Amino acid sequence: MKNANLVCRGGAQAQHGAGRPWWLGLIVLGLVLGMAGCSGEKAASKPATKTLADRFEIKVGSQPVRMQLAVLEAEMMRGLMERRDLAPDEGMLFVYRRPQRLSFWMRNTPLPLDIGFFNRHGMLEEIYPMHPFDETSVQSRSTMLSLALEMNQGWFREHGVKPGAALDMAALRAALTARGFDPRRFGFEE
DSSP: OHHHHHHHHHHHHHHHTSSOOHHHHHHHHHHHHHHHHHHHHHHHHSOOOOOTTOOEEEEETTEEEEEEEEOSHHHHHHTTTTOOOOOTTEEEEEEEEEEEOOEEOOTTOOSOEEEEEEETTOBEEEEEEEOTTOOSOEEOSOSOEEEEEEEETTHHHHTTOOTTOBBOHHHHHHHHHHTTOOGGGGTOOO
């Protein structure tokens, strides 16, 4: 590997004084740097993909909620573990690729939470309380659920959000897209 570097350097030195004016090298260098700058601008204009740390405003019924989206398996497994606080209108939305029976527990989770289970159309079907550090599974009755929203305990009741309330699916599709996911892969068609 070391010899390859020497050959490259030697080759560049051999061409350096090959009868070209010194300023021609500066022009070429300027063009190369200018082209690199242009491609850098193009890459910088593309918005960065959002992460689990980002929050998205998505309404549940008429109530705006700032949600983190747990989409990847590692994000779902971690959930809100070890979180000591959650702002009043903040939550975590777990997004599944196919409808199923959902089951959650509170391992290493010190916050009292409520969980709302939604079908793939964004309709709230079930709500359950979850207690700090309780490792008893909270399982849905329905086997056709695609979304689960964890909020501070009492949030659904305090805001009058009951089964039948709709999640803003257009905002969810936009949030998934911002996270770099295709909403159609989750069955969330327009």
